[in-house]
Amino acid sequence: MRDLPSKLQGQLSIRRAERARLIETGLVQQGISDPAVLAAINQVPREFFVDPEFKDKAYHNRALPIASGQTISQPYIVALMAEALQLTPHFRLLEIGTGSGYAAAVYAQLVDQVFTIERHDFLVNLSRSRLEELQIENVSVRCGDGSFGWPEAAPFDAISIAAATEDIPKQLLNQLTIGGKLVAPIGDQQSNQSLICFKRTEGGFEKKDLGSVRFVPLISDADEDLPSD
Template sequence: MTHNFQKARDRMVETQLIPRGIHDPRVLAAMRKVPRHLFVSEALQSQAYADHPLPIGDKQTISQPYIVALMTEALQLQGTEKVLEIGTGSGYQTAVLAELADTVFSIERLPSLLHRARKTMEQLGYRNVVLRVGDGTVGWPEEAPFDAILVSAGAPQVPQPLVDQLAVGGRLIVPVGDRLSQELVLVERVPEGVRKSHLGGCRFVDLVGKWGWEE
């Protein structure tokens, strides 16, 4: 069975990621390695490597593999970084980041999701991940600054606390827009301030919190 899932991961990389321009070898290796099927319910495991998001309970979703790869690649991780993730969800994106960075701090507002994600990551042996329940829109000030920040939910604006917690030279990726569709915004902290660029359209669940949407 595991063999089939490995084949499905390889196929996902070859058909969904590389043809769409994902080329960072480290990102591709992480996507080939992390067992996405373990981050969804057993009933959905056969669909785990398909080209679409899947429900994970509590009205939340696991993102489409391409979007996970695109957002991860935009951070340009080399392996030494301290990363902040907002919206742990099932923990799949967290695990991909953990393959590519030194340490990942991840915040989830729903305790039930965090509990499941923690269990999965412990089973898989990830030791460089720190998880907590909280309002991700205010970041994790006591651990700042971060070399990279990834937001796995759609925001009405770029949350200012996250920009403030970005190290100089750091990169923040966040979906920004209304509740129906967003644009991926890459924010780079440069010595003279911040530089923003846009990486295309997407659709995420709401980023809920002080600097996000009201519940």
């Protein structure tokens, strides 16, 4: 687990009770049990990643609006995705949908390198500045269409998609190592979405349904289909 700058440790202490309440009632009581994931959520100051008018709600277990019509994910969902990916310190992780950078900051506590892609220039610059302020140095942020992944950095041990899609682009599936896992919300804005964990095997992909979710849509130029069962 990486240490935050000393100037921020005091601010973390101020909101220690809020974070502890979130972790106990919003994560542990909802089934999150991985000690490393719980420690990572506890380490990252979520108030740094929400818009100023929502700082008093930073430790509420809910998604919040951010710039460019996007949202910062509910802490429980970030923890659920991290736990499903079974992250270990040597992993290289690709995230699609950086947003304000919160999930990337959490993943950065758990893996060796995070590569994260965001379509909106404003959010790219915002997330970079926040990660730099927290001195989180193992995250690379790129502006672009996440459906194409990050080919020159592939393969990845884990891929997290923070936007809903009906079909996962083959480029992303192909950038996953054998044995690696990809977590994504599957569905559209008009129907129910399910958070699905895909594990790549020698012969294809195994799937596990993690429950109902609601994400903003993945905007993609790709038109690739998920491999058939």
